[in-house]
Amino acid sequence: MSFATDAERDDVITTPLAVGLDRARVEPSVAEVADYIALMKPRVMQLSVFTALVGMLVAPGHLHPVIGVSALVCIAVGAGAAGSLNMWWDADIDGVMARTSKRPIPAGRVTPGEALAFGLTLSVGAVAVLGLVAGWLAAGLLAFTIFFYAVVYSMVLKRSTSQNIVIGGAAGAVPPMIGWAAATGSLSIEPVLLFLIVFFWTPPHFWALSLWRSDDYARANIPMLPVVAGPAETKRQIFAHAVLLAPTGVSPWLIGASGPIYGLTALVAGAMMVSLAWRLLRARDEKIADKTAKKLFGFSLSYLFVLFAVLLVDHWVWPSLAPHLASVLASSWHTVVGVFA
Amino acid sequence: MSGHPIDRQAGGVILTPEQLRRRRARSVAIALALAALVVMFYAVTIVKLGPGVLSRPL
Numbered sequence: 001m002s003f004a005t006d007a008e009r010d011d012v013i014t015t016p017l018a019v020g021l022d023r024a025r026v027e028p029s030v031a032e033v034a035d036y037i038a039l040m041k042p043r044v045m046q047l048s049v050f051t052a053l054v055g056m057l058v059a060p061g062h063l064h065p066v067i068g069v070s071a072l073v074c075i076a077v078g079a080g081a082a083g084s085l086n087m088w089w090d091a092d093i094d095g096v097m098a099r100t101s102k103r104p105i106p107a108g109r110v111t112p113g114e115a116l117a118f119g120l121t122l123s124v125g126a127v128a129v130l131g132l133v134a135g136w137l138a139a140g141l142l143a144f145t146i147f148f149y150a151v152v153y154s155m156v157l158k159r160s161t162s163q164n165i166v167i168g169g170a171a172g173a174v175p176p177m178i179g180w181a182a183a184t185g186s187l188s189i190e191p192v193l194l195f196l197i198v199f200f201w202t203p204p205h206f207w208a209l210s211l212w213r214s215d216d217y218a219r220a221n222i223p224m225l226p227v228v229a230g231p232a233e234t235k236r237q238i239f240a241h242a243v244l245l246a247p248t249g250v251s252p253w254l255i256g257a258s259g260p261i262y263g264l265t266a267l268v269a270g271a272m273m274v275s276l277a278w279r280l281l282r283a284r285d286e287k288i289a290d291k292t293a294k295k296l297f298g299f300s301l302s303y304l305f306v307l308f309a310v311l312l313v314d315h316w317v318w319p320s321l322a323p324h325l326a327s328v329l330a331s332s333w334h335t336v337v338g339v340f341a
Numbered sequence: 342m343s344g345h346p347i348d349r350q351a352g353g354v355i356l357t358p359e360q361l362r363r364r365r366a367r368s369v370a371i372a373l374a375l376a377a378l379v380v381m382f383y384a385v386t387i388v389k390l391g392p393g394v395l396s397r398p399l
Contacts, residue, residue, distance in 0.1 A: 032363055133385050
């Protein structure tokens with residue numbers, strides 16, 4: 001009797017994921033604490049927490065700091081849970097993409113089962129605690145976000161349509177609404193506008209990244225727009241979304257939900273975003289296009305951070321600054337009129 | 342397949358020093374997370390129900 005070795009058998013899968021699955025059956029865990037933190041996608045989590053914080057602080061009414069911090073912890077954990085579930089589902093494609101091949105599951109440090117259990121436990125815990133701490137509207141929105149990201153985006157959209165990040169972007173846009181709902185127990189037009197800002201921001205941001213990473217996505221068979229429609233169409237779509245984003249960014253000021261500090265900042269930042277998208281659209285040389293796409297990707301990160309940060313500053317500073325500014329302007333006017341009278 | 346040593350008398354796997362270190366680090370992280378949850382639940386309870394929750398008749 002003879003046994004074929006793994007190397008001789010062609011039905012043996014030797015991808016890192018398969019090795020991870022094999023290890024799960026026979027070996028103790030080799031995961032570091034840092035691997036579990038990486039499963040939670042801390043950089044994505046930062047964006048969710050920051051936008052949720054702004055949504056919470058610009059909302060009317062008073063929220064006790066302990067409740068606010070606890071709600072933010074739940075939102076952070078919920079976002080991390082969604083990230084973990086996404087990594088569990090996408091482990092096969094993460095393993096073949098250069099950008100994601102070092103993630104804990106494809107690298108074989110965390111098994112898929114461990115990531116799934118981690119993600120599900122955190123999801124249930126975060127939603128339940130947020131419901132008890134800050135109300136069930138906020139908790140319901142958090143549950144919807146986790147479901148949308150892990151199931152609708154990761155399992156359905158990501159591998160089936162080039163509009164994956166357009167529709168899937170809704171998941172990342174909900175946190176300001178969760179923050180608002182945690183503070184007020186309700187929703188109104190203001191948090192919906194914050195949602196729309198992040199929603200229209202997502203496609204140009206990720207398509208700019210995918211323009212110079214398209215080989216990676218093609219290798220993993222992910223139908224990102226540059227892979228299925230080409231760079232020219234992607235640049236057109238980036239420009240179209242930047243044109244939608246710019247007025248949406250200004251809209252909180254237009255409806256009177258913020259002051260002129262925010263309004264002017266959003267106007268200038270929106271114009272810069274459209275200008276960069278236009279330069280990318282006009283770039284014919286591949287190297288220049290790649291360089292402009294990287295610049296747009298970097299600027300889009302600053303754009304969102306600046307808009308939300310200034311919204312917060314405006315919310316706190318403008319109400320106290322406006323009366324002083326008005327009296328200074330009035331006295332200057334009287335002085336000018338006095339000189340010429 | 343794994344070449345991991347198995348202690349058949351004790352009926353378990355013998356961990357390497359590195360695996361022991363990592364398990365300890367994970368255990369410490371879980372302990373810290375649980376402690377943080379205890380503090381958070383305590384603080385939220387006091388804020389939502391007031392300090393009177395501590396002096397109610399049992």
